[in-house]
Amino acid sequence: MENQPYNQAIVRSFVNWSIVWGLVAVLVGVIVSLQMVEPDLNFPPYFTFGRLRPVHTNAGIYGWGVGMIFATFLYMVQRLCKVPLWSDKLAKFQLWFFNATIIASAVTLLLGYTTSKEYHEMEWPIDVMVVILWVVFSINIIMTILKRKDEQMYISLWYMLAAIIAVAILYIVNAAAVPVSLFKSYSAYAGTNDANVQWWFGHNAVAMVLTAPFLAMFYYFLPKSTGVPIYSHRMSIIAFWSLIFMYLWTGAHHLLWTPVPDWIQTLAMGFSIMLIAPSWGSVFNGYLSMNGQWHQMRENYLVKFLILGITFYGLQTLQGPMQAIRSFSAFIHYTDWVPAHIHMGTMGWVSMIAFASIYYLVPRIYGRELYSIPLANLHFWLILVGQLIWSISLWIAGVLQAGMWNAMNPDGSLTYTFMETMVEMYPYWWARSFGGMIYMTGLIVFIYNLWMTAKKGGSIAAQTTVETTTVEGRA
Amino acid sequence: MWERKPVLLIVLATVAILIGTIITMVLPFAWVNTEADRIESVTPYTALQQEGRDIYIREGCNNCHTQTVRPLVPEVLRYGDYSKSGEFVYDRPFLWGSKRTGPDLARLGGKYPDAWHYKHMESPRSMVPKTNMPAYGWITKNQLDPQMIQRKMDVLGFPYTTDEIKALGDKNEMDAMVAYLQKLGSDIPWRAAATTEIVGELINPFTGVDHDTMEPWEDLYKENCAACHGDHMEGVIGPKLVGADYYDEILFQIIYTGIADGGMPSFSNLGTDKVWKLVNFIRYYGQGEGH
Amino acid sequence: MDLASIVYLGVTFGMFVIFALIVIRTYSRKRKDEGEIAKYQMLDDD
Structure with missing residues (x-):
């Protein structure tokens, strides 16, 4: 090298x-x-x-x-x-x-x-x-x-630049505080303003840390892994401008029904729904890139990670806007449904793309072929199953708890005390821990695979062979 | 154009990002926390309360407890009056939270007597048998640092007296925490306004039921009353109920509406049926028929 | 109509126009090839 x-x-x-x-x-x-x-x-x-x-x-x-x-x-x-x-x-x-x-x-x-x-x-x-x-x-x-x-700059560079700028703005504005000592400070904003600034930051951290950069990765590593270009660069550009423009309006969907002014909540709700379009613009771009290439789902483990990743992104960006609707938020917010949603995004979308990126990079940065493709497949299934157990058990838990919180007797009183609703959560919380452990096992398999690659993976004869092989991950 | 010029792309992307930011995040400063938003009865935290709030933050209580009641019927019934923007003007940072692993605390102040909180923080499961709340008895060992607290009050610009600061020397972190919890949501007189008015005649639907019928009602007592009034009604934090001779209707009223600021929470959220069962259970066993 | 409504409608309409212009420019016939160059170029290297 x-x-x-x-x-x-x-x-x-x-x-x-x-x-x-x-x-x-x-x-x-x-x-x-x-x-x-x-x-x-x-x-x-x-x-x-x-x-x-x-x-x-x-x-x-x-x-x-x-x-x-x-x-x-x-x-x-x-x-x-x-x-x-x-x-x-x-x-x-x-x-x-x-x-x-x-x-x-x-x-x-x-x-x-x-x-x-x-x-x-x-x-x-x-x-x-x-x-x-x-x-x-x-x-x-x-x-x-x-x-x-x-x-011409490729779309990944666009997302990279936007993310770099946006994260800087978001982080600095939300960090504003008056220090009392080296490790204690008070927010520069108070009460309702502080809440609004925080969730403007919070939701756009999701956009500019966990979405835009991972879309940059997706748009780069998918064509590199399949050897065919993305379906439409122009569509990715329309999605890009819409996504970075609309995300910034949506922070207050974390604050529906709170004292934050209603019009901010309503804007957040509207823009959240509109965000489905650019999100699915990227999802479709990914799927349509696979036209005539779907056999690679079977043959190329990298593609499996990437396509499942973008699928979870698609599901995430449908579920998210649904939760941003006032009536649905009234029911589901503050329950275990919400962590289930977040973890579909982080364990499904973000991590799947990150794993695919690493697998693609392995021969290029370690100078060796991956130690074991079967282990990579095992890794894939463990994290997929682990994540599904995690999320599905807490979706059920969230609906159950929301239903119990809202249940009322014919005389207008509440049917359940808070504790009666909480004890119902225990079995689902156990299931969640179980799902998390399966996911962690998958991660350990992955680390073992990389460790063995670094130690004794098949060496690559010459760097040039890698450079001409565009379907590197093909198994 | 911008496809080839990264600097231009950065500028345009920044503009795209700033439009939504300015409209939904910067503009609201013109309306929120202004004079129009203020509520006269809402006061800054005292030195002790503010320190309690900082301990609440330090221990990450906001990871499991929210502090905002939404204007929704089941929510107002469960927690109390919905939250108003003006109630939070002294909150730096806000502590509304995002997840209710435990209940909302926005209206906790005045719901229970201090003694309830001390005991509950020390040993949550002795009060609420199946709760997953961690025990916080250890904070009792930490004495407060009056100098540091004074500095905090200065930074926040909250009023205090030197006597108040001096008195902090004898207090520990648990005192501060309880003082903070008792302040929560109690700046507006919502509790008196929200007290349920019972109209019409109260008629005990279970008059004259026998011992066997009442036996299972003990679970209701254990879950809702025993923590304060004792497993055998001997009285712990709350008064003893053995020998307490109330009329059915009076007892119903006390349990159903609570005693505002008297330490007795309202149990109207149990529904009239369960409250009547409690009335009969307490009346029956409290009159020396003990078991 | 008061000033606030006019500003509201103006801003909304303005944003739609900008969006439409981006779409028209991106998808204009004469830029068809140019618009898709980058996706082929990125496959060159490596």
């Missing part, structure tokens, strides 16, 4: 570290799920549900999700622009600063230093670290793009 102008080593390091944080996220997820059924598993002060749950979410979003964004963006930007990275040194700094930020986040969250804002719990010193990290990353990506030859 020495004769390669592209920086592959940094991609490999980011992939490796993302997997480490991904494993942490899943492991902590399983632990907190068990704490919900067995409260004696709370070990105060550091290991209670209230402190561990943000470790789970932030390790997942920032460790695994953003780590994979760093890995794939640094890879894609070089290939799509056909130029090496603008600065290898900056990328190296980014890698270690990224790990330092994740570790600092985990430690401070366990110590109880938290702002309480969901997916933005880290206190202000860590916010400063995150901003430095993102600026360093942005400069490297943007400068690399500026170095490229003057030709």
Whole structure:
């Protein structure tokens, strides 16, 4: 690989570290799920549900999700622009600063230093670290793009640029706070305003961290894996502008029926429904790219991950708008339905795409063929089944609990006390833990496979063979 | 055009992102938390309450408890009056939450006496047998830091007296937490306004039922009353019920509507049928027929 | 109609026009080939 102008080593390091944080996220997820059924598993002060749950979410979003964004963006930007990275040194700094930020986040969250804002719990010193990290990353990506030859930018680059800018704006605005001490600050906004800012951030973190970058990956790794181009570049462009324009209006669908002004809620509801169009624009683009190529679902394990991933994206972007409708939200919000929805997105869509990206990258960054394709298939089935058990059990639980919360006697009184509804959740919470463990087993199989690849995977004779083989993952 | 020019694309994408942002996130600052939004009776947190709030945040209570009651019938029946924007003007950050693993707490203040909270935080399952709430007795060991709290109050701009700060030296984190929980949602006089008015004559539908019929009603008592009044009505946090001689209708009224600010919660959400069963159970066993 | 309604309708209409212009431009016949170049180019390298 020495004769390669592209920086592959940094991609490999980011992939490796993302997997480490991904494993942490899943492991902590399983632990907190068990704490919900067995409260004696709370070990105060550091290991209670209230402190561990943000470790789970932030390790997942920032460790695994953003780590994979760093890995794939640094890879894609070089290939799509056909130029090496603008600065290898900056990328190296980014890698270690990224790990330092994740570790600092985990430690401070366990110590109880938290702002309480969901997916933005880290206190202000860590916010400063995150901003430095993102600026360093942005400069490297943007400068690399500026170095490229003057030709059309592929859609993945569009999503990358939009995500980079949007995340910067979202994170900084929501981070605004007045520090009291090194690890305590008060939000710059109060009450209803704070809620509105937070969910403007919260929902668009989903858009700009867990959607746009993963669409960039999907649009890149699907054609690379199948060897055929996407169905329509122009359709992807229409979807791009619609998606990045409409997402920013929808944050308040997390705040339906709260004191946030009604018109904001109504706009959020309307735009959430409209978002189905650009979301499914990408889904259709993916499906139609497979025209005449569906046999690859059987032959190419990479395609299986990618197509199932985009399918879960499609389901996610139908279920999401449904939940954003006032009447449905009134019924389902605050129940276990909501985590089921989120986990279909993270375990199904985001992680499936991330796994496919890693499998595609393996020969290029490890310089070896994957150790075992059967193990990759086992990995696929374990995470698929694990995720389905997880989500389906909590969808049922959510409907059940919502129904019981709303049940009324003929005399107008409530049928069930809160505790009567909560005890009904226990069997479903056990099922969820079980699903999570299956998913974790899948992840361990994946890690074992990569470990064995690094140790003794079949070596690639010459780099050039990889470069001419576009259907790399074909089994 | 922008297909070839990344800088132009960045600018256009930023504009696209900012339109929705400005309309739904920036503009509302013109209306929310303004004078029109304010409620006169809503006051800032005291030093003790604010510290309790910060402990609530530190322990991540918001991961399982929401603090906003929606204007929906079952919700108002279960928790109390729906939340108003003006009630949150001193909340930095907001703590509305997104998941009710435990119940909503927006109207918790004044529902139970302090003693209930101390006991419940110390040992949740001794009060609510099947709850998955973690025990927080350990925070009792942590003394408060008056200097730090004073600094917080200064940053927030909330009023306080030096005596108030000095008094914090004798308090621990549990005192702060309970003080905060008792403040929740009690700034507007909703409880008095929401008290159920019983109209018409109350007639005990179970007059004269025998011992065997009443036996299973003990579960109702255990679930709803025993935590405060004791397994054998001997009285713990609440008064003892043995020998308490109330008329059926009076007892019904107390259980059904509660005693606002008297520490007795309303149990109207059990429905009239179950409340009547409790009335008969308490009357029967409370009069020395014990078991 | 008060000012607020006019602004509301104006902004909404303006956004629709911009969207329509993007669609028309992207799908214009003379840009057909140009619009799809990138998806083939990205397969070149690797």
